[in-house]
Amino acid sequence: MMRRRAMRRRGPGLVGTMARTAVIAGTATAVHRGMSGAMDSRAQAQQQEAAAQEAAFQSQQDVQALQNQMAAMQAQQAQAAFAAQAPPAAPGNDLMAQLQQLSQLHESGALNDDEFAAAKAKLLAG
Amino acid sequence: MSHGPIELLVVKFPGNKFTGQIVPALTELVDNGTVRIIDLLFVQKDADGDLTIVELTELDEDERAALDPVVADVSGMISDDDALLFANALEPNSSAGLLLFENTWASRFVSAVREADGEVIVSERIPRAVIEELAAVEAED
Known part of the structure; x- marks a missing residue:
């Protein structure tokens, strides 16, 4: 049993609206998009930096470290894509x-x- | 209207007392612009499991007087269904406050980021359990 009171709270509600607008699925997509965007530009920046460093005859070790970083970032990106595909x-x-x-x-x-x-x-x- | 992230908090209390001691802490958060309360209601479950929804205006005079200046809006966005959904999880002889609020601090930060030509591309709340797991892994190393 529930006693009534003055104010109206007859709207669709937070939980129902969240389910209907699939807030969670939307968030996953937005995160994925945001992440890939950031990764892409960061990876590009890294590439440019790597090229600049090679041109400047930096030690082979530095280049190797950058390549490892890029590989790690690509793996992260693949993971983010996978996470976005998973059921929300x-x-x-x-x-x-x-x-x-x-x-x-x-x-x-x-x-x-x-x-x-x-x-x-x-x-x-x- | 500003655009900080909106959060719903359900706080459970034993018995039928709602607020008392949390009001000063809440007042501080509102006064220093950390949060803005946009909806608030209370639910009581008695010994028989019957539910009563209590609005701010129906609180005891003392509690109402303390809370009223803190609450920017009672928008009614938290519906009866929402309240009952969360109240179902209460045990008999307990009560809960449902608080819908905007993280106004984040809104100010986002404005600053925009003015600096920055863009927020990810904003996620990380579950406490995830952090605990990571902390445990680090402690092992």
Whole structure:
């Protein structure tokens, strides 16, 4: 039972709106895009720096260190791309994530109202 | 309207007392421009598990008087459904404050970054568990 009070709080709500607008998926994409952009320009800067250093007859060791750095950055970039492709809200212990996923299933029609309500109740009780 | 990151905080208290001691700390954060509160409500769960949603205006006079100047807006963005969703996790005889706030400090920093032709490309909150894991790995080395 819930007692009513004066103020209206009948809006779509934070949790529902987050699920609907897939904030999490959007964030993952934005992060990925931001990261690649930054990596690209940084990698370019590194390349230019490496070229400049080679031209200046820096020691072979310095060049090697830069190449290692670039390889590491490329690996990071690949990882970021992979992370962005992964499902945005994998099932986990996080109640919010699970609720959001449930809500998405409901919205997509995979769960009908009754199934959604039952699953939500189960999740919250657990 | 400024554009700092918005955060929702749910704080659980035993019994039916909400605020008392946290108000001075919150007041300090608001007064020095760290955060701006844009919605606030409280939920009580009694011994039988019944829920009551309590608005700022329904608090005891003392609590209301202390909190009122701190709260910039009671926007109602936190819906009944939100409140009930989080309140479900409460045990009987406890209460929770739901606080929606803007990190105004970050908004000022972002303005400074823009003026310096910088661009924020990633802003992520890292779970505490991740940091603890990394700290443990470093401690091993």
